[in-house]
Each structure stands twice: as C-alpha cells, then as structure tokens.
Amino acid sequence: MEAFSFYNPTKILFGKKQIAGLGIQMHRDGIKHCILIAGGGSIRNNGAYQQVIESLDQAGIQHIEAWGVQANPRLDKTRQIIQQAKESGTEAVLAVGGGSVIDTAKAVAAGVYLKDIWNAFIRKETIKEALPLYTVLTISATGSEMNGNAVITNMETRQKWGISSTHIYPRLSIIDPSLQSTLTFRQTANGAMDAIAHILEFYFANEEALTTLAINEALLRTIVDMTDRLQKDAYDYTARANLALSATLALNGLSGMGLAGGDWGCHGIEHACSALHPEIAHGEGLGVIVPTWIEYLGEKYPSRFLRWAKAMWHEDSISSAICRFRDKLQSWGLASSLRDLGIKEGELNTLLDLIMQNPSLGGVFKLNKEEVRLLLMLAF
Amino acid sequence: MEAFSFYNPTKILFGKKQIAGLGIQMHRDGIKHCILIAGGGSIRNNGAYQQVIESLDQAGIQHIEAWGVQANPRLDKTRQIIQQAKESGTEAVLAVGGGSVIDTAKAVAAGVYLKDIWNAFIRKETIKEALPLYTVLTISATGSEMNGNAVITNMETRQKWGISSTHIYPRLSIIDPSLQSTLTFRQTANGAMDAIAHILEFYFANEEALTTLAINEALLRTIVDMTDRLQKDAYDYTARANLALSATLALNGLSGMGLAGGDWGCHGIEHACSALHPEIAHGEGLGVIVPTWIEYLGEKYPSRFLRWAKAMWHEDSISSAICRFRDKLQSWGLASSLRDLGIKEGELNTLLDLIMQNPSLGGVFKLNKEEVRLLLMLAF
Numbered sequence: 001m002e003a004f005s006f007y008n009p010t011k012i013l014f015g016k017k018q019i020a021g022l023g024i025q026m027h028r029d030g031i032k033h034c035i036l037i038a039g040g041g042s043i044r045n046n047g048a049y050q051q052v053i054e055s056l057d058q059a060g061i062q063h064i065e066a067w068g069v070q071a072n073p074r075l076d077k078t079r080q081i082i083q084q085a086k087e088s089g090t091e092a093v094l095a096v097g098g099g100s101v102i103d104t105a106k107a108v109a110a111g112v113y114l115k116d117i118w119n120a121f122i123r124k125e126t127i128k129e130a131l132p133l134y135t136v137l138t139i140s141a142t143g144s145e146m147n148g149n150a151v152i153t154n155m156e157t158r159q160k161w162g163i164s165s166t167h168i169y170p171r172l173s174i175i176d177p178s179l180q181s182t183l184t185f186r187q188t189a190n191g192a193m194d195a196i197a198h199i200l201e202f203y204f205a206n207e208e209a210l211t212t213l214a215i216n217e218a219l220l221r222t223i224v225d226m227t228d229r230l231q232k233d234a235y236d237y238t239a240r241a242n243l244a245l246s247a248t249l250a251l252n253g254l255s256g257m258g259l260a261g262g263d264w265g266c267h268g269i270e271h272a273c274s275a276l277h278p279e280i281a282h283g284e285g286l287g288v289i290v291p292t293w294i295e296y297l298g299e300k301y302p303s304r305f306l307r308w309a310k311a312m313w314h315e316d317s318i319s320s321a322i323c324r325f326r327d328k329l330q331s332w333g334l335a336s337s338l339r340d341l342g343i344k345e346g347e348l349n350t351l352l353d354l355i356m357q358n359p360s361l362g363g364v365f366k367l368n369k370e371e372v373r374l375l376l377m378l379a380f
Numbered sequence: 381m382e383a384f385s386f387y388n389p390t391k392i393l394f395g396k397k398q399i400a401g402l403g404i405q406m407h408r409d410g411i412k413h414c415i416l417i418a419g420g421g422s423i424r425n426n427g428a429y430q431q432v433i434e435s436l437d438q439a440g441i442q443h444i445e446a447w448g449v450q451a452n453p454r455l456d457k458t459r460q461i462i463q464q465a466k467e468s469g470t471e472a473v474l475a476v477g478g479g480s481v482i483d484t485a486k487a488v489a490a491g492v493y494l495k496d497i498w499n500a501f502i503r504k505e506t507i508k509e510a511l512p513l514y515t516v517l518t519i520s521a522t523g524s525e526m527n528g529n530a531v532i533t534n535m536e537t538r539q540k541w542g543i544s545s546t547h548i549y550p551r552l553s554i555i556d557p558s559l560q561s562t563l564t565f566r567q568t569a570n571g572a573m574d575a576i577a578h579i580l581e582f583y584f585a586n587e588e589a590l591t592t593l594a595i596n597e598a599l600l601r602t603i604v605d606m607t608d609r610l611q612k613d614a615y616d617y618t619a620r621a622n623l624a625l626s627a628t629l630a631l632n633g634l635s636g637m638g639l640a641g642g643d644w645g646c647h648g649i650e651h652a653c654s655a656l657h658p659e660i661a662h663g664e665g666l667g668v669i670v671p672t673w674i675e676y677l678g679e680k681y682p683s684r685f686l687r688w689a690k691a692m693w694h695e696d697s698i699s700s701a702i703c704r705f706r707d708k709l710q711s712w713g714l715a716s717s718l719r720d721l722g723i724k725e726g727e728l729n730t731l732l733d734l735i736m737q738n739p740s741l742g743g744v745f746k747l748n749k750e751e752v753r754l755l756l757m758l759a760f
Binding site (some may be wrong): 001002003004005006008009010011012013014015016017018055085179206209210214218219221222225226237238241242245246249254256257333356 | 381382383384385386387388390391392393394395396397398474563588589590591597598599602603605606617618621622625626637638661693751752
C-alpha cells in the first residue's frame with residue numbers, strides 16, 4: 001500500500017434542521033459579518049435561505065449577499081464577488097448551494113488575500129491564508145463541502161482548472177439531505193454520477209489498498225442503490241441521506257487513502273468538455289467519459305478492472321460490467337455519448353487541444369494525445 | 381438516519397518511514413520541547429524510538445522522557461507524568477506506543493491544566509485546553525491515534541473510565557505499519573478484536589444508516605481477512621497496513637456516522653473485567669463479551685442482527701453467525717469464556733457491581749442488572 005497523508009478539519013453537521021447550528025458555530029468562532037454566496041434562487045424554494053437567515057439573525061451575525069453563481073462557475077463572477085467581499089471588509093464567507101457555489105466561495109475566501117485569484121489556478125501565486133468558510137449544501141455531488149479543492153472556469157481561455165489548499169477547507173458544512181427532495185431526478189442522478197466518478201478516479205490506482213477499495217465498493221453500491229430508490233421516490237429520506245453521505249465521503253480524502261492521489265484523467269477530459277460547452281452538467285459529462293475510459297484502460301490493465309467488474313456488477317468480464325454500468329446510467333436518463341451531450345464532430349480537435357493543455361493527463365494511467373484522441377472517438 | 385456531527389482534525393502520516401515527518405511537523409507548529417511518553421521498552425526493539433529521536437534531533441526539538449506506561453494504563457502513573465510535565469514546563473506531549481501510551485498522553489496533555497486529572501473522568505472538572513499532542517503508533521487496536529477519547533484505570537476505586545474532548549485529538553499521528561511486524565500474533569489478534577468491537581458497538585444502533593453500515597462491513601471483513609493473513613505471515617506488509625488503517629477508521633468517527641453514538645455496552649462490561657483483572661488484555665476480554673452480547677440481544681432484535689449474520693458470515697441465522705464468529709476468534713487463539721480469562725465464579729458479583737456503577741449501560745440497548753447478570757453467566 002502506498003504511503004499517504006490525511007488531514008480534514010471540516011466539521012460536519014448532518015441531518016434535518018441542522019442549519020439552526022450555523023449561527024451558533026459562527027458566533028462561537030467570533031464572526032460578526034459574512035458574505036452569503038448563492039446561485040440562481042433555488043435556495044429560496046427549498047427552504048435553505050430562510051433557515052440560514054434565521055440562524056444568522058438569531059446569532060446576531062450581519063451579512064451581505066452575492067447571488068448568481070452558475071453551474072460550471074466562472075472566473076469573472078468570482079472576481080466580482082471578491083471585489084464585493086473586499087469592499088465590505090467582511091470576516092467570513094458563507095456558501096449556500098451546491099458545488100459551484102461552494103467552489104466560488106472557496107476562491108473568494110482565498111482571493112481576498114491575493115493580487116488576482118486566477119494566479120492561484122495557474123500557480124503564479126500561492127494561497128497562504130483565506131477567510132473562514134462555512135457552507136450549507138443543497139445538492140450532493142462534488143464533495144466540495146468537505147475538501148480543500150475548487151474548480152473555476154476562465155471563459156476567456158476556456159480553461160476549467162482547479163486549486164487545492166488546506167486553507168480553503170470549510171470550517172463547518174451543514175448537510176441537511178431533506179433540502180434535496182425538491183431536486184429533479186436528473187440533478188440527483190448527475191450528482192450521483194459525479195460522486196461515482198470521484199471514487200473511480202481513485203479506485204484503480206493500487207490493488208493493495210484493500211481497506212480503501214472495500215470502502216469504495218461500499219460507497220459505490222450505496223450510491224447506485226440510493227439513486228435507484230430516489231428515481232422511484234424523491235422524498236425517500238433514507239435514500240437521500242445515504243446518497244448525500246456517500247457523496248461527501250467520495251471526495252473527502254477517505255476514498256483516496258493509499259491510492260496514490262488518484263488518476264483524474266476522466267475529470268481532465270470532462271473539464272475540457274464543459275469548458276467548451278458550459279451547458280454540459282459535470283456529472284452527465286462524466287457519465288459519458290468514465291465508462292469509455294474504463295473500456296479503453298480495462299484492456300491494458302485487466303486485473304485492476306476485474307475487481308471492479310466482480311465487486312460492483314457481479315460480472316466476470318470487464319466488458320459485461322461496462323455494459324451493466326452504461327445500462328444503469330441510461331436507466332437514470334443520462335447521456336451516453338459526446339454527441340448526446342451536444343458536442344459536434346467538428347469540435348473534437350479543439351476539445352483534444354484543450355484536454356492536452358493539461359500537461360499531465362492521468363496521474364496513474366498516463367494518456368498521450370493519440371490515446372486521448374482514440375478515447376474521444378470511442379466516446380463520440 | 382439519525383442526525384450526527386463529525387469533526388476530526390487529526391492529521392495522519394501513514395506508511396513506511398513516515399516518522400521522519402514528525403520533527404518537521406512539530407517544528408512547523410513552533411514546538412521546541414516535548415515530553416516523550418512510552419511503555420516498557422518495545423519501541424527500542426521495533427525501531428520506533430531511534431527514528432523518533434533522530435527526527436526530533438534533526439528538527440532541534442528537545443525532550444524529556446517518561447517510561448513505564450502499562451497496558452490498562454493507570455491513574456497513579458498518569459498523575460506522576462503530569463507532575464513531570466508541569467515541572468519541566470514542556471510545550472507538547474509525544475506518545476510513542478499503543479493505545480495505553482496514547483491514552484495516558486491525552487490525560488497528561490489535558491491534566492497539566494486541571495487541578496486533578498481524575499476530576500475530568502468523574503465530571504467534576506471540564507477539559508478546556510490541552511498541550512498539543514503528537515503520536516507514533518506501534519500497535520493498531522484502540523483507534524486512540526485518531527480520536528479525542530482516553531480510558532484510564534483508577535486502581536483504588538477499580539474504575540476504568542473515560543474522557544472525551546475535542547482538545548485531546550492528536551495534532552498528528554504517525555502510523556508506520558512496518559513497526560508492527562515484531563508483535564506476537566496474540567497481540568495482533570487482540571488488537572484486531574478491539575477494532576472489531578468498536579465497529580460492532582455502532583453497527584446495530586440503526587438500520588437506516590446504510591452508508592455507514594456498508595462501510596463498517598467493509599472494515600469488519602478487511603480486519604478478519606488481514607488478521608488471517610498475519611497469522612500465516614507476520615511480515616505481510618499489505619495485511620499489516622490494511623489492518624492498521626481499518627483499526628484507525630474503526631474509531632475515528634467514520635464508523636459511527638448516523639449510528640446514535642453507538643451502544644458501548646460491551647466496553648462497559650469489559651472495562652469492569654480488566655479493572656478487576658488488569659492482566660486481561662482489553663481486546664481478548666472483548667472477544668468473550670461481544671459474541672455473548674450478540675447472542676443475548678440477537679433474540680430480542682433479530683432484524684438488526686440478521687444483517688450482520690448475512691453480510692459478515694453469509695449465514696441466514698444469527699446463531700450460526702455467532703458460531704462462525706466464535707470459531708474465528710478461537711482459531712486466532714483468543715479466550716472463549718470469562719473463566720478462560722482467569723475470572724473466578726466467586727468474583728461475578730463483584731464484577732456485576734462494578735459494571736452497574738456505570739449508570740447507563742448500553743446507549744442503544746439498555747441493560748438492567750438482571751440482564752447483565754444473565755449475560756455474565758452466559759459468558760462465564
């Protein structure tokens with residue numbers, strides 16, 4: 001098993017009505033003013049916004065608001081909120097929303113201390129401090145509520161890149177799964193696929209991390225089963241809660257213990273897809289890329305992929321397991337090809353160039369340009 | 381699923397030769413002097429002590445040493461080390477050893493700020509601060525390397541009681557599984573049984589925490605499989621590493637997510653056994669109590685216990701699963717009755733009185749005195 005380090009200081013409050021604890025914790029941390037960052041307004045419909053405001057008010061914490069973060073969150077919006085945070089002299093950042101809102105909030109928390117936040121993404125500036133960050137999660141998918149990563153898209157350069165720092169772990173994240181009952185099944189399934197992809201980016205990296213592989217199989221099976229249940233009943237709280245918990249654990253460090261940092265080839269490819277077409281949901285994009293990636297690499301490294309075929313799908317061959325995986329994603333209504341996602345054949349070269357801007361595609365299974373081209377053809 | 385909170389700020393360095401990172405981290409934290417706490421001297425034989433001293437020296441960190449912590453660590457020794465720590469004006473506590481050494485170190489870290497450390501155990505004083513704590517683990521069992529709990533025995537009152545505080549989480553714990561190759565198989569198996577018991581204290585508490593139950597099954601299976609491998613080959617690093625990681629995860633908060641804080645009835649009973657007979661290894665004591673506890677409660681709450689029978693032992697009845705469990709522990713050479721542990725029939729009443737001093741035996745499955753008496757008879 002590979003050596004590894006693990007550190008995750010984020011506190012989690014999990015369950016119904018846990019938002020009530022938000023103001024209490026911020027007050028305990030000495031926060032008197034924060035900037036609340038949100039998306040398009042769904043948090044007014046699912047009840048999160050009202051509960052947050054009530055909790056802040058009761059604790060005597062003042063706030064300003066920054067709305068309008070979109071899916072595949074953008075650099076220009078992030079810069080604008082950083083400016084707002086700086087001008088207000090706020091003491092903390094509060095994200096109320098999904099992964100896009102939380103990632104933006106992380107970039108804001110770090111960005112108030114940098115010349116320009118994009119410098120951190122292109123490794124020109126280092127994150128040395130950040131405002132304390134609090135989050136209230138409203139869709140389980142990215143795992144951003146319990147890690148130190150953020151991904152932002154620079155629309156000028158079409159780069160969807162990431163930062164990673166111990167300074168941007170949320171201090172506290174509140175996960176009330178009941179807030180997610182009003183999501184469409186498509187949103188739920190995209191989130192589930194994102195979590196599945198996070199686990200699979202790690203899963204094939206090392207055959208000897210038996211504890212972590214067994215945990216990852218437990219998470220993968222739970223995610224699939226709970227998503228099936230939610231397709232039948234969006235208000236199934238047990239399914240909602242277990243999907244939420246699994247998605248958080250899929251990318252909080254646990255799923256990668258002893259797995260060499262993971263591969264992240266699928267994310268590299270998908271990020272280029274949704275940088276080119278920001279209307280592509282990250283999870284749905286991964287639903288096309290991940291099975292194709294397994295198909296491509298399964299032939300080269302059969303033993304690593306066979307364990308997955310057996311443990312997840314009770315299949316003795318990788319190809320049968322991939323069929324079962326694709327059938328499952330299709331039964332959830334996800335796209336099954338790049339074409340389905342709205343990518344045109346004439347864009348494949350641009351896509352390939354965007355993907356290969358990333359100098360090290362695949363931390364475990366290195367892919368060169370010709371291999372990625374083949375993979376894109378398979379996925380098209 | 382029950383609401384829960386999770387917080388675990390301990391940093392883990394896991395793998396061969398990771399002790400080299402100890403001095404670096406302590407130096408980064410501004411530590412110039414620490415008190416090194418250890419047991420009877422096994423750390424001189426497994427190489428841990430030499431590596432620790434080298435790492436401290438390279439980082440320019442001075443230290444004093446306190447040796448002689450025993451299994452089932454004692455209050456008088458703890459008080460003595462607290463005195464030594466106070467007199468030296470040290471800035472940090474460094475535990476090098478197993479759970480007993482780490483638990484003692486936690487009590488020392490908190491104790492320097494209290495009138496008397498036992499007051500924290502009997503809830504007369506509250507732990508409000510503690511010296512920063514670092515640990516180097518040499519036997520995987522208690523999980524103390526990644527939690528905020530400590531158990532100490534007061535030999536005068538025969539009370540083996542615990543404290544729990546966010547202030548006594550280790551800042552950094554180093555787990556180098558290769559240090560454990562020199563353990564006897566008996567020590568390894570006792571450690572494995574301790575970890576199994578930690579998971580089972582949570583496992584039966586709630587049937588809807590499906591994510592956690594699946595993770596716990598992954599951990600239980602891995603612990604059993606790795607222990608079997610180590611019985612054949614003590615130097616099987618993959619088995620050693622995966623047993624170590626599973627034991628840490630068995631009691632770092634993960635295994636209890638959504639499980640109502642766990643039951644802890646088995647620990648309550650075993651603590652009384654080893655308070656009465658300090659020569660009883662905690663893990664071996666649990667190996668007698670846990671199967672009997674499942675036998676007793678399995679009849680009352682069949683559905684909760686059936687999941688365990690099927691998932692862990694592929695058995696359709698609880699009684700067959702208990703047989704398989706007991707056979708496994710016996711194949712590892714563990715005791716199978718209180719009598720085997722050296723407890724005399726005439727001591728059962730004293731034992732019962734000690735157990736019932738604990739006002740709330742069983743957080744989930746409450747047991748009254750008559751029930752505990754029956755359970756002891758079954759276990760005898």
